[in-house]
Structure formats: C-alpha cells, structure tokens
Amino acid sequence: MPGIKDVAERAGLSIATVSRALSGKGNVSVRSKQRAQTAAADLGFVPSYHASSLASGRNHNVGVVVPSVHRWFFSSVVEGVSATLLDAGYDLTLYNVSGGEERRHSVLNDFLLRKRVDAVIAVSLELSTAEIQQLLAIHRPIVGIGGPLPGASTIRIDDSGIAEAAGRHLIQLGHSKIAHMTGDAAYDKDFRLPGTRQGGFKEAMRDAGLAVRPEWQVCADFTIQGAYASARRLLGGSVERPTAVFAASDEMAIGTILAARDFGLRIPQDLSVIGIDGHELGEVFGLTTIDQDARGQGALAVRRLLAGLEDGANTAAEDTEYPTSLVIRSSTAVPPAETVALQA
C-alpha cells in the first residue's frame, strides 16, 4: 500500500505539498496539484483515514444510533442518512442498540466516546441529560430524529398535530366511534411518541365533543403482527365495535385491516382505518395515512450536521419541524348508515 511519501517521491514534491494538493486545502500551484494527483492515481494511493483523523481531528464519520434497523421508520431514516453521507464522502457507523439496555449503555458510554465520529445522529432515542452532556462534552454535535433531545438539535414531525389531524379526518367523515391503537408503554419510554400521538387524538375528540372510550384505546408493538393480534381483540371482542380506527403507525393500521378482513369487515364500508407514516405497503391496502418522509428526515439531519461541521461554526441547537402530508386513499370513508353493535 503506497503512502503519501511514495506519492511525494513520484511527484517530485514534498509530503506537505502533496497533502495540501490532495486535500484541496491551502495554496498549491496548479502544476503541483496536477502532479500530485497524477502520482496518487498512478500509485492507487488511498489516504489512511486513521492517520488523517489523528492528525487533523476530523473523522469523516458520523455515528447513527437506532433502536433497531429492522423497523420501517428506522431503516427508512438510515437509508436517507446513508445515501447523503456516502455522497459527502463520510462513513456511517451504525449503532443498533436493539436487544438490551446494556448494549445501549455500552454504545453511549464506550463506543461513542472513542472519538471516532464527528457527530451523532440519534433516532427515536431518548437520552438522559447526563448522556447528552457526555456527548456534548467531547464536542460532537448531536441531532435527534423523531425523539425529544433536550439540549441538542432535533428534527421531528408535529406528532401531536398530526394525530389531531388524523382524528379530525375521521370525525369530519362523520365518525364518532373511533378507536385508537397506540404503542406499548415500553415504546413510550424511549421515544414517547405513542403518548404524544394519543394526546393529539384525544384533543381532536375533545374538540369535537366526542368521548374517548377507554376500551377503544388499545395498544400494540408497532408491528403488523402485533397490531393484528391486538385488533382481533378489539374487533372480535364483546365490546361494541368502533366504526373507525386510528393507528399510530401504518404497520399497525395494516395489522388492523388484516384483522378486520378476518371478521368479514369491509374497509372502508364497515370500518375506516387511518395510519401514520407513508409506508410503501400502504398503497396495497389503500391505506389513508399521514406521510412523514422518513428518508427525507434522515437526509436533512445529515445536511444540517455537515453544514455545521464544515463551517466549523458551532451552530446552536435548533428544533426543526419536518412537514407531513395527509394522503387520502380508500381505507377511510363515511361510517355505515346505521351502526348496530355486533357481537363476534
């Protein structure tokens, strides 16, 4: 493997000049620059990032911490982050902290402190103030996506407002018997989003003077299969059946639709369903949803970060609300003319 020294020799220049020529920093004559580049190309020189990082302090590497890479939202964000980073010449170090508090702990307290990353993107992860301080202490900017991160920059959607809009959509169609499928309490801990969305939903109901029935507040684990099981209980149980379900995620909405079909319920004639996400699968089910462009959020986070890194300016923490849009498809409609309480 050729080093910068070899390039310098071949180009008949000093190491310093070659370094400047290849990195583009500092003043180098056109001729020298060309020579250096040619020599580097001839030798197939690829700079050692370790040495470079050690000497310069810049890593060209950002760490991404996600709760799981197997779930729609997270993997979408990672795709956006990854593409943007790659195009900028940055490496992406993935910290998938699924499976255990201890793993999360070691990532936060060991891995991230090894000075390997220039910045950290935390997706739907609620960090304690201490954890954030620790990260900020090593002078690495942090940006959070989809979760509150006091003291750091964040990019997130208006979860409460969105949920309210989803509820309002159903209400405006004429529904009054609306169920809400939220996330398990476990999810509320880390990214609190279930609670926020449920809050927005209740807000919409209250505004319309509708009752929020406790038996229609069910929860699942944000997966299709989990929601399916939960929806079967809701729709097949002995309680009166709602005419509409607002699920806190598209995957849960889809699980609900599948369960409804099992009971012979037609969507949307017998049951309206609305979700949140903009999941690719939504189209197959004609799912009405609120599209949050997860990939776009990831890309934005990176752009924000890189801008700060290159400028060197320690941009202050700022909160950005990412826009969303209501996508109306065929899973929502006016409620059945007459609603009779059916027993499964």
Add this chain to the structure above:
Amino acid sequence: MPGIKDVAERAGLSIATVSRALSGKGNVSVRSKQRAQTAAADLGFVPSYHASSLASGRNHNVGVVVPSVHRWFFSSVVEGVSATLLDAGYDLTLYNVSGGEERRHSVLNDFLLRKRVDAVIAVSLELSTAEIQQLLAIHRPIVGIGGPLPGASTIRIDDSGIAEAAGRHLIQLGHSKIAHMTGDAAYDKDFRLPGTRQGGFKEAMRDAGLAVRPEWQVCADFTIQGAYASARRLLGGSVERPTAVFAASDEMAIGTILAARDFGLRIPQDLSVIGIDGHELGEVFGLTTIDQDARGQGALAVRRLLAGLEDGANTAAEDTEYPTSLVIRSSTAVPPAETVALQA
C-alpha cells in the same frame, strides 16, 4: 479529554505500562494493572481509536456492505451482525449501496480501501473478481452472505435445494399446477438467487414429471407490493389458474396471498402458497415457509471473521452452508378436489 499520559501520571506508571495494563496484552503485575484501571476509571479515560489503530494496525471495525437496509433479509442480517459486533467491542461501518451503481462503485473503490475496516461483510452482493482482489490486496478478510463470492469465504443457504424442497412439498400434497414467483432480472445480476431458486424449483418439477408452464413463471421485485401486483395478474388473468404458488421470498408469498384474497380465493383451500425466509409476518398469514435464520447468518459471519482476526491466522476461504428448516403452517394443503379453469 484525558489521554493515556494523564492516566499514567495519575497511576504513577509509565505510558507503556498503562497501555499494556489496559489492553491486557503483555505482562503487567497485578498491582500495576489495578492502578492503571483505577486511574483510567477515575479520569473517565476512553482510548482514542484513531491513535490506537494507527499504531497497532487493528481497527476494531468491520465494514458491512448491503444493497439496502430496508428489505427484510438485509436488515435481519444487519441486526445479527450488529449485535455480535457490538458485544465484541467492534464498530460497524455500514455501506448501504442502494440507489445507483456509482455509489456502489465509490464504496468499493474508495471507502473500503481507506484502511478503516479490519474486514468486510458483503451481503447479497456479487463482486467482480477484480473487486474481490482489490479487497484482498489490502489484506482484509471478506465474507459474503447470501451471494457467491469467488475467492472469499461465504455463508449461504442451499438455495437450489431449498427451492426444490419447497416445490416438493407442494407436489407431495398433490399439486401439479404450480406457479413460481421469482425475482426480477435486475436482482439476478447482483445476487443471482432468483435464478438459483427457480432452478431448484424446476428440478423438483422435472423429478415429479410435471411441466413448468412459462405463463406461470412470474416475477416481482421481492416486495409485498410488487408481488401483489404481479400475483393479481397471475391469478386474475385469462390463463388457467394454478393451484399453488411457490414464491421465492416470504414477502412475495404474502403479496400473493393478499392478491388471492382479493379474488375471493381461500388459502389454502383454493390456493396453496409457500415462501422462503422465515419472515416475522408469516405467522399472521399462516404462511408455510422455509426458514432461513437471517439474523443467525449475520451473527455467524461475524464470529467467523473475529475468530480469524484474533487468531491472526489467515484462515482460508471456506464455504459454509447454513441450515434451514421447513415450517409448515396453514397456507399449504391438498389442491381442490376438482380444478376448473376459472376466468376472472
């Protein structure tokens, strides 16, 4: 940020001794070791991995190249890889090469050569011999998962045998009108798996003396939505309808089931469906499938890699066949007693 020098001072030891004490290499008295560790803990010392890597040549970092992190198989593998790596104290640099040949090219020709990774795991990626040589030239072990990688170690399932088994399962149930949903040609390029599975399927058919009808060989993009569209054409078209469909992936099998339901076909009474993967969603649909433990494959790849790295022994390239298992659920059954060609 404290450096090893600070630790040395506080512990009243030399830098060299502290380094040995903390890394566990070399002989250090118990007393010194303890002192060093205490001092390090007191100061909150975290070694700089750049410096460490530069000096030692070991990175504690492996690169993972995947076609996309958004698809079931890949994200499953990444989860397995990630957990195993994290537990071993390694970083995982993710190279998500979705979206463009050029991105793939830059990853292979720039990123991976920067000596930042100790090893490379390539998932379902067919590398040219030149690309492999290039990687091997920088003395980095490579292991491939789910794709052929001439010259490198690989972990893969017996795609042909599996497909044959899936076909046989249907045949043994009494089916003779079996369709096969394979991957788009585009996928065949990079990981050739569609062709291999199709080959296995044809093998099973041939063995049973059954005809492989071209109009029943359809393809999709490995997604539920893609398969759904494709299956609608297959099942709703004017050609005679098969009594069973073998899809090359669970997601495609699910898309097929959804399409079948649209046409009022009952699974498995009217149509049997079998997939390959072991997708979490399979349970909801009662999908019979061949379970390949993707997460386990990822974990195994890492263990294999680390064993080689730690030993220092340049383990020869070896091919490992990962075991799979047929999971029979409710989506496959004997064909309808009398099969009449229905027109949609």
Add this chain to the structure above:
DNA sequence: CTCACAATTGCAAGCGCTTCCAAGCTGCTG
C-alpha cells in the same frame, strides 16, 4: 533594476497510542 509583498513550498513537530528493546528486579539454583 531593486525592493516589498504575496504565493508556494518544505521542514519538522506533533496527533495519542503501541510495541520493541534494554534495563531493573526478584527469587532461585549451584
């Protein structure tokens, strides 16, 4: 034609750690 000043260039000092090597010790053996 000479001089001040700017653009280039090279020297060399690190970046923070690992590790070779030799020196210092300890505890035995003869």
Add this chain to the structure above:
DNA sequence: CAGCAGCTTGGAAGCGCTTGCAATTGTGAG
C-alpha cells in the same frame, strides 16, 4: 553468595498524515 532466568518496567521510535512556521520563489511597483 555469585550468577542467571524470568518477570516488570520505562524509554523511545514510530504508525501516516496535517499544519504552523520559515524559507524560497515569483511578481508588480517604484
């Protein structure tokens, strides 16, 4: 009690690059 092996230790040389600083070269003005 000398002599030696074996364990610990510290010194110091890098790992391969970046960058401050000073030296060199080139340029236009006077």
